[in-house]
Amino acid sequence: MISIDELASYCKRRGFVYPSGEIYGGLSGFYDFGPLGVEMKNRIKQNWWNEFVKNEENIVGLDGSIITNPKVWEVSGHTENFTDPIITCTKCNKEYRADHVIEDVLKISTDGLDVKALNKLIRENKIKCSNCKKEFSNTKVFNLMFETSVGAESENKAYLRPETAQLIFANFKNVYENSRLKLPCGIAQIGKAYRNEIRPRNFLFRVREFEHMELEFFINPNKKNDCPRLQEVEDLEISVYTQEMQEKKLKHKKMSIKECVKKGVMKNKWQAYWNARMCKWYLSLGINPKKLRLRQHLKKELSHYAEDTWDVEYQFSFGWKEIAGNANRGQFDLKQHEQFSKKKMSVMDDDKKVMPYVASEPSLGVERAFLTLIVDAYTQEKERIVLKLSPKIAPVQIAVFPLVNKEELPEKSRQIFELLKNEFQTFYDASGSIGRRYRRQDEIGTPYCVTIDYETMEDNTVTIRDRDSMKQWRENVNELITVLKPRLK
Ligand code: GAP
Numbered sequence: 001m002i003s004i005d006e007l008a009s010y011c012k013r014r015g016f017v018y019p020s021g022e023i024y025g026g027l028s029g030f031y032d033f034g035p036l037g038v039e040m041k042n043r044i045k046q047n048w049w050n051e052f053v054k055n056e057e058n059i060v061g062l063d064g065s066i067i068t069n070p071k072v073w074e075v076s077g078h079t080e081n082f083t084d085p086i087i088t089c090t091k092c093n094k095e096y097r098a099d100h101v102i103e104d105v106l107k108i109s110t111d112g113l114d115v116k117a118l119n120k121l122i123r124e125n126k127i128k129c130s131n132c133k134k135e136f137s138n139t140k141v142f143n144l145m146f147e148t149s150v151g152a153e154s155e156n157k158a159y160l161r162p163e164t165a166q167l168i169f170a171n172f173k174n175v176y177e178n179s180r181l182k183l184p185c186g187i188a189q190i191g192k193a194y195r196n197e198i199r200p201r202n203f204l205f206r207v208r209e210f211e212h213m214e215l216e217f218f219i220n221p222n223k224k225n226d227c228p229r230l231q232e233v234e235d236l237e238i239s240v241y242t243q244e245m246q247e248k249k250l251k252h253k254k255m256s257i258k259e260c261v262k263k264g265v266m267k268n269k270w271q272a273y274w275n276a277r278m279c280k281w282y283l284s285l286g287i288n289p290k291k292l293r294l295r296q297h298l299k300k301e302l303s304h305y306a307e308d309t310w311d312v313e314y315q316f317s318f319g320w321k322e323i324a325g326n327a328n329r330g331q332f333d334l335k336q337h338e339q340f341s342k343k344k345m346s347v348m349d350d351d352k353k354v355m356p357y358v359a360s361e362p363s364l365g366v367e368r369a370f371l372t373l374i375v376d377a378y379t380q381e382k383e384r385i386v387l388k389l390s391p392k393i394a395p396v397q398i399a400v401f402p403l404v405n406k407e408e409l410p411e412k413s414r415q416i417f418e419l420l421k422n423e424f425q426t427f428y429d430a431s432g433s434i435g436r437r438y439r440r441q442d443e444i445g446t447p448y449c450v451t452i453d454y455e456t457m458e459d460n461t462v463t464i465r466d467r468d469s470m471k472q473w474r475e476n477v478n479e480l481i482t483v484l485k486p487r488l489k
Contacts, residue, residue: 001317002378008203010385011374014444016040016395017204029200029208031367036444039395039425041211044285044369045190047392048213051281052188052362059186059215060179064167066192067148067158075340076166076333078145078159081304085118086142086198089129097198098139101127112300115139144195146208160194164212165361169333172218172356173345183349183356184223184270188215190366202318204371211366218356219270220349221331227269233276234258239293240265241313252293265296267308270359271328275310278324278362282312282369286390287376291315295322305332312364314372323372324364331355377445387445388468391488396446397424398484401437403453405430413452416462416477420450423481424488442467448484 002010011017015034019026033041053059073079085098098118099110105127110118119139121127128135146160161167168175168187175187193212200206220226234257241252242265255265257276266272275294283289297309305327312324334355338345346355377389391397400417402409410430420426427446429437434451441449451463461474464483475483 002375002380003317004202004205007371007375007378010378011037011203016374029197029206031204031207036395037370040373040389040393041366041370043393043395043425044366044373045211045213047285048281048369049188049190051284052186052213052215052277056186058181058184059188059217060175060181062168062171062175062187062189063191064161064164064171064189066161066194067150068161068167068170070158071340072166072170072337073145073159073162075336076169077304077336078162078166079143082145082162083141083143084198085115085139087122087136087139089132089134090137091134092129092132094129094131095198096129096136098122098136100199100201101130101136112298115141142196142198144197146194146196161192162195163193163363164189164191164214165216165363166333168214168216169337170341172334172337173343173347176347183347183354184217184219184359186215186217188213190214193365202316204367205316205318205321207365207367210368212363213366213369214361214363215274216329216358217270217274217360217362219359220354221357222352222354224357224359225269227273230257230261230269230273233273233280234261236276236280238276238279238289241293241295243296243298246295246298252295266310268328268359271308271310271326274360274362275312275326278312278326278364282323282372284390285373285393286388287314287372291376293320295320303327305329314376316372316375323368324362326363327358327361329358329361331357333358384439384442386442386467389445389447391447394445394447395425396427396441396444397448397488399427399429399437399441399446399449401428401434401449401451402430403434403451408457409452409454412456416450416452416480419477420480420484424484438465438470447488450480 016037018032018034020030020032021027053061086095087098088095102110102121145162148158150156150158190213194209197206197208200208237254237256239252240255257272260266261269261272291314293313295311295313302309307328307330309327311322313320314323334345346353377387379386379388398420400413402413417428447467449465456462460477463472464475465472
């Protein structure tokens with residue numbers, strides 16, 4: 001598997017991702033997306049939106065503001081609880097996340113350990129700063145929200161939102177009424193989120209500015225297990241890593257969603273349903289199922305608002321890591337906002353007033369999804385690098401080439417390019433040897449290349465080349481869209 005540093009330099013070389021402000025040395029945890037990166041990122045977001053909002057009858061969208069009334073974050077618990085443990089080197093003043101340092105040095109999991117326990121581990125194991133080998137300060141908590149001020153009076157403190165979810169809760173009543181929603185229903189959002197991570201690392205995996213794609217799914221609290229849609233996904237088989245397996249130091253186990261519900265491993269059917277939907281979304285984009293698993297949070301690891309949480313994890317070169325989360329937030333957020341805003345959040349269902357219950361919160365970062373999809377697709381073959389991206393998210397779907405850039409071939413190629421570009425993400429390239437052009441497209445994940453040659457001028461056929469098999473065949477230009485459309489879905 002490609003190392004994360006090699007991947008970062010490949011992404012820069014190919015115009016996917018650049019360190020932000022690189023001409024001045026960059027800024028840790030911030031990245032800019034280049035021409036191919038922005039196409040791929042937009043396609044990931046569009047695909048997620050189609051899948052989780054557009055194609056769903058009872059799920060609607062929202063686009064909340066990045067800065068909102070700071071009371072939102074106080075009431076949600078973020079001002080008090082959205083923290084990570086920080087240690088500082090007593091000599092060079094470098095800051096580290098205490099849990100990450102311990103995990104790196106001792107190769108153990110620190111999930112759920114509090115500040116005191118982390119401190120003890122650092123002292124007992126004499127863990128020192130990797131930079132200058134000096135001792136660390138005591139572990140402290142550090143709030144990850146970026147602070148800013150609003151207007152000319154600097155005491156008007158506000159925060160850049162650390163998640164999109166709270167804007168959904170704060171707007172719940174407006175959206176529910178305006179859209180004439182009925183439980184069970186969902187509200188989704190894609191937008192920027194900011195976290196002042198102590199030590200961003202692993203390229204796009206942990207960044208300070210990212211885009212969140214979140215869905216809050218509301219149900220009637222008296223119908224927690226009334227989930228008629230479970231049968232749509234219950235046959236999905238996936239590796240599952242329960243609390244019990246982790247506590248007993250067992251390995252994860254392949255189970256069907258049906259089995260997970262039946263055995264009580266997933267206690268809430270709606271959460272099980274959305275766990276499956278999140279995995280199915282990744283699988284539909286071609287992710288290797290062997291590198292995907294569902295891991296349940298340990299009790300001591302749960303966020304302050306969560307009753308039960310499942311993460312979708314991917315096996316990176318740096319270990320199994322969360323690529324999406326799905327918390328059962330219960331009634332925590334709506335109850336909090338009702339209490340402190342004095343605005344009613346309950347709704348009518350079956351002629352009874354109920355406080356909606358968030359059984360499920362599928363939540364992921366676009367950058368982390370982007371990284372996972374690229375890592376999984378990156379393939380080093382004997383003679384070439386090929387990015388086996390799903391055509392659904394490849395930044396270019398078809399590249400059109402005239403075999404040579406002379407006589408009538410460029411004009412015919414341009415006509416074909418115009419024809420295809422109305423339907424697909426299409427790119428035109430007339431320079432360099434044909435072999436080089438194929439290789440260049442392989443490296444950026446273009447599923448098909450269409451080459452126009454002298455035979456085209458005689459019989460109106462072109463060569464289509466398949467990225468993965470490198471097989472080539474001829475097709476009539478009039479048939480191109482019909483032939484390529486189902487392959488690019
Ligand atoms: N509203 C719930 C929530 O925010 P989370 O587990 O903190 O839950 C959910 O985040 C997802 O957001 C993660 O699975 C990850 O995909 C993404 N994410 C969180 N922090 C991130 C960061 N610093 N960099 C990139 N992605 C991040």
